[in-house]
Amino acid sequence: MGIKIKPLGDRVVVEPIEEDVQTFAGGKLVLPDTAKEKPQQGKVLAVGPGRRDEEGKRIPMDVKVGDTVIYAKYSGTTFKTPEGKEFLILKESDILAIVEE
Secondary structure: OOOOOOOOOOEEEEEEOOOOOOEEOOEEOOOOHHHOOOOOEEEEEEEOOOOEOOOOOEOOOOOOOOOEEEEOOOOOEEEEOOOOOEEEEEEHHHEEEEEOO
16 A cells, blocks of 8 residues: 555454456456446455543454455445555444454
8 A cells, every 4th residue: 555544443444355357258258347346355454543432441443454354335435545546444343254264
C-alpha cells in the first residue's frame, strides 16, 4: 500500500480478494466490472485500537493485521489510492468471520 492509513476506533482496512475468472473452452471469459460479483473476502492491512466501552476502556479487536476475513456484502467504504488500488474501510462488526487455513 503506497499510503499509510491508520483506522480509528473499531475500524479495519481490508484489501478485497478478487474472485478467479472462470474459463470457457480453454479461453478466459472476461466480465465487465459491472457484472462481477462484489468480493466478500479480503486481507486485513490495518486495524484500529478498538472501540471504547461506557467507562472509556478500550475493547480489544478480534481481528489482526494479516487475517483473511469474510465481511458483509455491502458494508464499509471503498476508496482508491492515487495508484488506482482499491481498499475497504469497515467496522469490525461488519466482519462475519476469520478464515483459518
